Amino acid sequence: MARAIVTVPPGVPRGEVFEVRAIIAHPMETGFRPGSDGRRLPRDVLRRFTCRYDGATVFAADLYPAIAANPYLAFHVLATASGPMTFTWEGDNGFAQTETAAIVVT
Amino acid sequence: MLVVAVRPASAAAEDLATAIRNWTGGASVTPGRVRLDIARLVDNGNAVPLSVGVDSPMTAADHVVAVAIFNEKNPERDVARFHFGPRSGRAAASTRIRLATSQNLVAIARMSDGSHWSATVDVLVTLAACVEGDS
Numbered sequence: 001m002a003r004a005i006v007t008v009p010p011g012v013p014r015g016e017v018f019e020v021r022a023i024i025a026h027p028m029e030t031g032f033r034p035g036s037d038g039r040r041l042p043r044d045v046l047r048r049f050t051c052r053y054d055g056a057t058v059f060a061a062d063l064y065p066a067i068a069a070n071p072y073l074a075f076h077v078l079a080t081a082s083g084p085m086t087f088t089w090e091g092d093n094g095f096a097q098t099e100t101a102a103i104v105v106t
Numbered sequence: 107m108l109v110v111a112v113r114p115a116s117a118a119a120e121d122l123a124t125a126i127r128n129w130t131g132g133a134s135v136t137p138g139r140v141r142l143d144i145a146r147l148v149d150n151g152n153a154v155p156l157s158v159g160v161d162s163p164m165t166a167a168d169h170v171v172a173v174a175i176f177n178e179k180n181p182e183r184d185v186a187r188f189h190f191g192p193r194s195g196r197a198a199a200s201t202r203i204r205l206a207t208s209q210n211l212v213a214i215a216r217m218s219d220g221s222h223w224s225a226t227v228d229v230l231v232t233l234a235a236c237v238e239g240d241s
Binding site: 017032054056057058059061063064068069075077078080 | 152153154164177180181182184185186187188189190191192193194195196198199200201202203204205235
């Protein structure tokens with residue numbers, strides 16, 4: 001499991017737009033860099049990030065090797081209901097990880 | 107008769123135009139409504155903060171569907187694609203990207219009505235990313 005941190009506000013009024021930030025430890029190896037032996041390091045990148053909340057995908061991102069190591073994403077979500085928000089990262093070599101955060105709508 | 111062949115300014119620019127056309131499906135792209143925030147002078151291309159925002163009410167009838175970011179001179183033209191919906195509340199996202207050299211970056215927003223809008227930024231990079239060895 002890669003280390004991942006997601007930040008959501010502690011409580012949001014219904015109908016407000018709030019910011020979500022997510023970062024995950026991942027090398028995002030591009031497949032273009034030579035290693036210490038002079039051969040190219042094989043590509044290993046995260047390709048897809050998905051944020052689901054209240055029964056729908058509210059934000060998603062397709063990532064490419066041009067995204068820096070330890071991908072950081074900040075985006076916005078409309079507060080509709082209290083409940084879990086799930087964050088999924090998927091990538092090369094079968095990488096898949098899901099994190100959850102509780103959203104409290106007041 | 108004088109025949110002048112019209113050629114793009116560079117192969118990289120043509121590559122970029124092809125990548126954009128593949129994403130828009132050949133639809134016309136109008137400059138405007140998109141804000142692409144990135145430092146104009148980049149010291150280190152390994153992690154460059156980038157923000158993109160689109161001017162949109164983000165209602166069910168009128169919202170931003172996606173924003174794609176392209177570069178001109180990295181090994182691959184794609185940087186990232188963000189997918190939004192009315193539940194996103196605001197069509198804005200931030201991340202950190204790699205830049206291999208000084209180049210143009212283009213952000214293209216696809217609206218729910220099918221129109222495309224763009225913003226272009228020219229960045230100067232002093233330390234490159236991506237293609238340098240493991241040292």
